[in-house]
Amino acid sequence: MRCLLALTLIAVTNLTVSPAHAQRNRAVVPGTGTKIDYVGDDFEDEGWNFVHNHPKSSREQDERLRSPRGMATNGRWNEGPERGQPDQIQVVDTPAGGLPGSEKALLLRTLRSGIPGYNSRDVQQDDLIANLPNRLGGSIPVGETPSFTVRVFLPPAEQWENRSGPHFGIRGSATTITTEVKSRGLFGSRSETTNEPYWPGMWIHFRSETSRKTEKDSAYIAIRGDHMGRDYRVKEIEQFGWWTFGMSFTGDGSVHYYAKPGVEDLTAADHLDSKYPYSYHARSFRTFFFNSCNFNDGRSWSTPFVIDDPALFVVNSRRVESIVARRKASDEKRIAAKKQMEEKRAAAKQRAQEKWAAAKARQQQSRQQGAAQQQQTANGRGNSRTR
DSSP states (O other): OOHHHHHHHHHHHHHOOOOOHHHHHHHOTTTTEEEEEEEEOOOTTTOOOOOOOSSSBBHHHHSBBOSSEEEEETTTEEEOOSSOOOOOEEEEETTTTTTOOOOOOEEEEEESSSSSOOSSSSSEEEEEEEEEEHHHOOEEGGGGOOOEEEEEEEEOOOGOOSSSSEEEEEEEEEEEEEEEEOOGGGGGGEEEEEEEOOEEEEEEEETTSSTTTOOOOOEEEEOOTTTTTEEEEEEOSSSOEEEEEEEEEETTSSSEEEEEEESOOOGGGGGEEEGGGGGOOOOOOEEEEEEEEEEOOOSSSOOOOOEEEEEEEESSHHHHHHHHEEEEHHHHHHHHHHHHHHHHHHHHHHHHHHHHHHHHHHHHHHHOOOOOOHHHHHHHHHHHOOO
């Protein structure tokens, strides 16, 4: 009997699944579901432009939100309130080996990170943020299983900023619910529930051969973060060039991280890890963004990374697709109204010009007639004198 009980306990024990393994089983490959074209970009528009609106915001460092914030003219990207946007945001020819059919991509690089006008002489970062909250009118519940993907071009080692540490971030913005117990003195305590934002993601770290105990240039991917929010290394970058990154957010509140060399779509084999960063369980996905990091001394440009085809996907997409349909219809009405107004203004301007031209012609004709009459009068006087 004891032997049978022991065997039963062993069987049950072997069937127990660890939380990390359970998270891994629930992981969803980024790019699964419906692509939401209303968010993201391919950078192929010839008129693509970013208006910087300097000086940058630096609320994270000095509580200064400097409006108006920088914004892409297509409305898809913006400067964040916490930190400024990279100094160089420029559409460039797609580096070799990029996505098939891609002709343009976006170069991200910064020089004056941190507080405007102040060289802090430490590592600072600037952000380019997908304008998802404004485009969709809010965040996406994790129960709808949102994810995003992006292709990132890692330049040759000799083009990296000569510094060991984080150089580029691929990040998501999420919220959770936190409860804090506050004392009420003699009247006991009360609980306050708040929406708490947090920013999990992946960092590309560089090891410079000029650093101590480093034999050659290399790079690796670190995840933010573990249950304490600490960064940890997950994958060596054995080749530079194009990489594909992605993150997904699932209904259990966990975050899933994926990466692979090349530009092919992500698969289950590219799963790096799944975590509850800071021990938070995500409730909603707000947006995704990219960090450019440099040593803020006013001279050191950050490493020139190029991104292409950042895209949003949603598995349970019915609600989001409905929002997008309404937004597109509203956009079309606004564009039509704007076009109609421009046509009215052009027609009014044309009528004004025609009216002015007619008045000028009448004025010119009147002057000519007056001159002719004066000439006739002068001629009549001359004739009377000769008589």
